[in-house]
Amino acid sequence: MSSIHLHYDVNGEDFTRAGEASGSVKKRLKALGYNPDAIRRVAIAMYEAEINMVIHADGGFVDVDIFPDHVDVLLSDHGPGIPDVEKAMQEGYSTAPDNVRNLGFGAGMGLPNIKKYTDSMRIETEIGKGTDLYLTVEVKEA
Amino acid sequence: MNQYFHSVELDAELCCGCTNCLKRCPTEAIRIRDGKAHILSERCIDCGECIRICPHHAKRARSNPLEDIQQFSVKVAIPAPALFGQFNNLNDIDYVLNGLREEGFDYIYEVSRAAELVSEATRKLIREGKLKRPIISSACPAVVRLIKIRFPELCQNVLQLLTPMEVAARMARREVKKMTGLDDNAIGVFFITPCPAKVTEINAPNAIEKSAVSGAIAISQIYPSLTSKMEKLKVIDPIAKSGLLGVGWATSGGEAAAMLGEKYLAADGIENVIRVLEELEDEHIRDIDFIELNACSGGCVGGVLAVENPYVAQARIQNLRKYMPVSLNHMRDEDMERMIWENELEYNASSFRLSDDIFEAMDMMEKMEEIEKNLPGLDCGSCGAPTCRALAEDIVKGNAKETDCIHKLKARIQSVYDQLGKL
Numbered sequence: 001m002s003s004i005h006l007h008y009d010v011n012g013e014d015f016t017r018a019g020e021a022s023g024s025v026k027k028r029l030k031a032l033g034y035n036p037d038a039i040r041r042v043a044i045a046m047y048e049a050e051i052n053m054v055i056h057a058d059g060g061f062v063d064v065d066i067f068p069d070h071v072d073v074l075l076s077d078h079g080p081g082i083p084d085v086e087k088a089m090q091e092g093y094s095t096a097p098d099n100v101r102n103l104g105f106g107a108g109m110g111l112p113n114i115k116k117y118t119d120s121m122r123i124e125t126e127i128g129k130g131t132d133l134y135l136t137v138e139v140k141e142a
Numbered sequence: 143m144n145q146y147f148h149s150v151e152l153d154a155e156l157c158c159g160c161t162n163c164l165k166r167c168p169t170e171a172i173r174i175r176d177g178k179a180h181i182l183s184e185r186c187i188d189c190g191e192c193i194r195i196c197p198h199h200a201k202r203a204r205s206n207p208l209e210d211i212q213q214f215s216v217k218v219a220i221p222a223p224a225l226f227g228q229f230n231n232l233n234d235i236d237y238v239l240n241g242l243r244e245e246g247f248d249y250i251y252e253v254s255r256a257a258e259l260v261s262e263a264t265r266k267l268i269r270e271g272k273l274k275r276p277i278i279s280s281a282c283p284a285v286v287r288l289i290k291i292r293f294p295e296l297c298q299n300v301l302q303l304l305t306p307m308e309v310a311a312r313m314a315r316r317e318v319k320k321m322t323g324l325d326d327n328a329i330g331v332f333f334i335t336p337c338p339a340k341v342t343e344i345n346a347p348n349a350i351e352k353s354a355v356s357g358a359i360a361i362s363q364i365y366p367s368l369t370s371k372m373e374k375l376k377v378i379d380p381i382a383k384s385g386l387l388g389v390g391w392a393t394s395g396g397e398a399a400a401m402l403g404e405k406y407l408a409a410d411g412i413e414n415v416i417r418v419l420e421e422l423e424d425e426h427i428r429d430i431d432f433i434e435l436n437a438c439s440g441g442c443v444g445g446v447l448a449v450e451n452p453y454v455a456q457a458r459i460q461n462l463r464k465y466m467p468v469s470l471n472h473m474r475d476e477d478m479e480r481m482i483w484e485n486e487l488e489y490n491a492s493s494f495r496l497s498d499d500i501f502e503a504m505d506m507m508e509k510m511e512e513i514e515k516n517l518p519g520l521d522c523g524s525c526g527a528p529t530c531r532a533l534a535e536d537i538v539k540g541n542a543k544e545t546d547c548i549h550k551l552k553a554r555i556q557s558v559y560d561q562l563g564k565l
Contacts, residue, residue: 004504004511023420031535032503033495036294043424068500 004028004066010050010075012059015100021062022046029066035139041117042071042137048110049075049133055100056080057131070119070138078130085123089115148186149204149341150193154178156200161523163192163201168412169288169493173536174526184493187287188339189412189437190446203338203447206357208364211246214330214356216318219247220310221334223254223384223392224442225361226462227455229369235389235462239381241372242334245364249318250381253333254388256310258471260303261387261400263481266473267301268401268431274298276422276430279397280483281305284339284437285415286348291493293419302483304350306391307333307340309481311354330356334364336445339437349483360447385469393456394441398434408434410441496538510534518549 006028008021026043046062053060057079065072082088091112096105115121119138125131159177171185172192179192179200193201211217219242226235239250260281267273280286280301289296304312311331318329333340335358344355390396394410407430409418415435421427438444440452448455496510497503510531517530525546527533536542545551 031496040295
């Protein structure tokens with residue numbers, strides 16, 4: 001099946017640039033005439049994941065593949081890894097530093113939100129090596 | 143109704159094909175073709191930014207000349223609250239309303255009165271919890287149009303109430319009909335407007351079939367003669383029936399303040415509005431009940447058809463409101479239904495999509511990315527498109543070619559020249 005492949009490097013140094021990749025994907029999905037609900041879910045899930053990458057892992061890269069009926073996203077970082085994935089999936093659980101919380105992030109809703117808005121989510125993480133997060137959002141015709 | 147009526151029009155003789163409007167347009171709705179600016183109708187939201195920026199005054203907003211009121215036996219003026227911010231040392235809006243009467247209007251109904259009704263209706267709807275939150279104001283037609291073409295998921299958040307202009311026109315018509323027994327055709331209702339988008343709203347309204355407003359007269363047009371008539375006034379009849387809540391709608395934050403709640407935000411200036419809408423769409427804005435958005439900086443006083451500096455006008459409005467009663471207009475039960483939209487706000491997906499067929503759209507996007515990679519990325523606008531990416535899109539759509547890019551063309555000429563040299 002034909003797909004459009006997009007690649008973004010996420011800068012971990014500059015917090016103010018977090019969200020650029022998800023914004024760019026959103027714009028492209030709109031130009032493709034993609035289903036609005038799917039656009040919204042991709043944008044939100046990707047944004048949360050992008051923020052996580054900047055807060056916890058000093059950035060990384062994002063690969064996006066847009067298919068006519070679904071979008072695959074891989075977010076990959078070389079951060080510290082997630083010690084307890086089950087715990088990280090709980091709403092309200094957060095290890096974000098205070099300076100980030102002051103900006104309104106780090107409420108422990110990142111991963112739970114990502115799960116909520118995607119149709120599948122897979123985490124591959126290794127302590128000290130990094131984390132790969134695989135997301136899929138399917139188009140559900142209204 | 144005319145789907146693509148626009149109040150912004152071009153005087154081709156004055157247009158020299160420079161890139162000022164091209165670069166300023168927030169929806170990338172302008173292209174320069176054959177040395178003149180063209181508006182892509184399906185993308186234009188009538189915000190008026192191109193009128194504001196054009197140094198050659200080639201962009202204009204269509205509005206009615208004052209003579210047009212003579213076509214009607216009863217002439218009604220519905221002045222925007224922004225009009226009250228245009229005059230120096232004004233301490234009573236009755237001067238303005240009496241001045242309008244001298245201009246030939248028989249009956250005046252301030253739009254600020256209707257604004258108070260819209261505010262009350264909104265408060266009631268919020269209390270009843272029937273609306274999808276956060277609620278986005280529907281008062282700025284440029285913003286509503288923007289949402290309609292670019293923010294599909296937010297269409298349902300837009301407050302389904304008529305604009306104060308429309309409510310004012312309907313209220314005024316009812317009163318005049320009651321007083322005179324005339325029918326609608328004999329009554330001309332004219333909006334005194336700071337805003338070209340409102341002119342569009344009259345001719346091709348959002349969410350209703352037909353506007354009750356007959357025409358719009360630009361503040362900038364009526365201003366000189368109105369000020370001189372106001373100076374000559376001997377008797378001031380008490381006509382005004384607005385409170386400070388209604389008059390406050392003239393400036394950014396006024397409508398939100400009239401919600402009398404705490405969880406609101408007000409953004410003004412089209413770029414700021416777009417940023418707020420993007421964040422809303424991604425659900426980053428939480429804990430907010432009501433969102434007021436104005437395309438113009440400063441709110442309606444910043445409209446391109448106003449004459450005074452918007453911040454000066456804002457200060458005057460604040461001063462005027464000082465000794466006004468809070469609100470003088472209150473809804474009756476039957477008013478609510480009259481203020482609600484007739485139709486839903488429908489997302490117009492075609493404005494920005496490449497093709498209706500997703501396979502074709504994906505194909506086109508792939509080509510676009512390829513073309514864009516080979517463009518210089520200067521976004522100089524010399525090709526007639528606002529950015530290199532927009533040019534790539536135009537090429538894929540068959541509306542432009544790669545050598546429209548002057549840098550590409552130069553390289554092509556250089557290589558031909560080099561080859562000639564080798565012969």
